Amino acid sequence: MARPRIVVIGAGFAGLQALKRLERRIPKTAADIVLVAPNDYMLYSPLLPQVASGLLTPQSVAVSLHRSLHRTRIVPGSAIGVDTDAKAVLVRKISDEVTVERYDRLILAPGSFTRVFDIPGLTEHAFGNKNLAEATVLRDHVLAQLELANATSDPVEREERCRFVVVGGSYTGAETAASLRRLTEEAAKRYPSLRSAISWHVVDIAPRLLPELGSKLGDEALELLRSMGVEVKLEVTVKEVTEHKVALTDGRVLPCRTVIWTAGTSPSPLMGSLGAETDRGKLVVGADLAVPEHPDVFALGDAAAVPDLSKDESGAVCPPTAQYAERQGTVAAENAIASLTGRPKRTFLHKDLGLVVDLSGRDAVARPLGYDLSGLPAFAVTRGYHLWSLPSNPARARVAANWMIRAVTGGEVSRLGFHRGKPSTFVDLEAAHYLDPEDSRKESARLLDTAAAAQE
Secondary structure, eight states, X not given: OOOOEEEEEOOXXXXXXHHHHXXXXXXXXXXXXXXXXXXXXXXXXXXXXXXXXXXSOGGGGEEEHHHHOSSXXXXXXXXXXXXXXXXXXXXXXTTSOEEEEEOSEEEEOOOEEEOOOOOTTHHHHOBOOSSHHHHHHHHXXXXXXXXXXXXXXXXXHHHHHHEEEEEOOSHHHHHHHXXXXXXXXXXXXXXXXXXXXXXXXXXXXXXXXXXXXXHHHHHHHHHHHHHTTEEEEESOOEEEEOSSEEEETTSOEEEOSEEEXXXXXXXXXXGGGGOSOEETTEEEOOTTSEETTEEEEEEOGGGEEOBOTTXXXXXXXXXXXXXXXXXXXHHHHHHHHHHHHTOOOOOOOOOXXXXXXXXXXXXXXXXXXTOOEEHHHHHHHHHHHHHHHSSSHHHHHHXXXXXHHHHHHOOOOOOOSOTTOOOOGGGHHHHHOOOOHHHHHHHXXXXXXXXXXXHO
16 A cells, blocks of 8 residues: 655744654654645744844755755645645646645645735835845845935935835834844944934834733833834824835825835635635634644644634634744644544644744843843843744854854945845735635646556
């Protein structure tokens, strides 16, 4: 009999943890393990703002899958559809070829995309900060604006290039604004005349900054940002973006050539291809992480509505954080194995251990195990948490070395030559061409028939 095949979609926090568990728990000859992922690394996304500011190199947060996994066959591409009848996944490889991967058990952890709204000019002119390419381009763009502002004698152009607007008061938004504000401060040492012209803004439609931290720490984070010179406006968002200005919902029109969009995420559209129940785009699963309509399929991470059994209220789902995703990966792997061996499956139960927010420099706020921290204690906890959470020793060494080098030698503000590009997660959704359930079945049938004919 053919060995069972376990296919994992996505190599983020949830997917990588599931794969590590599968490799550890399954004997070498007992099952085949397949990963479908567009990149050969796991991105430690919480530190992307530090990549955008140049504090960390891109390689520091790119955890090599080949060093982490030893038995998994990696298919470089993105899953674009699932045919649950044929137990097959449609994959668009990075070569743009569409192939099919059969599975006996499927673990879905495709993550999320940047959430955008129908705002005129947003996708054409705004920058994201959700992947390594965007972080690198964003840094080059910010530095280029200061160079160009220093080189012009036009006061209108100078004002446009020296104003930076971050949309979103989440962790990514707050950390991105703080990190890049530090970067522009360092760069401005070269251009003394620009110091008073540089302005940073954070706008968010929510009534509070970082509401997950509670009112006390949220207010402290707000004051820290304002003390850095970042103007924060709440209950305000963007109405229109052009090449030279941004219009806000409070009626203001700001001359600006840099809008950074960090206003949330949306689950991967792959979850809609199964034809199973979804909740605001997330695939609904049971407490064992299995899809009720398809018990051989497990879903976790940002794209799954996982019941939060640690809370009393009905319908509570787990937050889309790395902390939860990693632990879901362990349970999903164990339950995939249990379903193959006929053993009982585990339920997922985890109580939040706390949150950390690094506001660059030595500014941070944290809530470990329910204790509110700020200042140096929060800074120490935040840096320690990231080192502990990085999933490989080489990654920990690189990040720690980058931090040490920065502390000893100071920062570098040279561009790397990417300022003319603008790769955007805003267009990833359209580029992937996700399939609906009917098209998934048709395409998988065609590819499976073609493969069968080739074997005859």
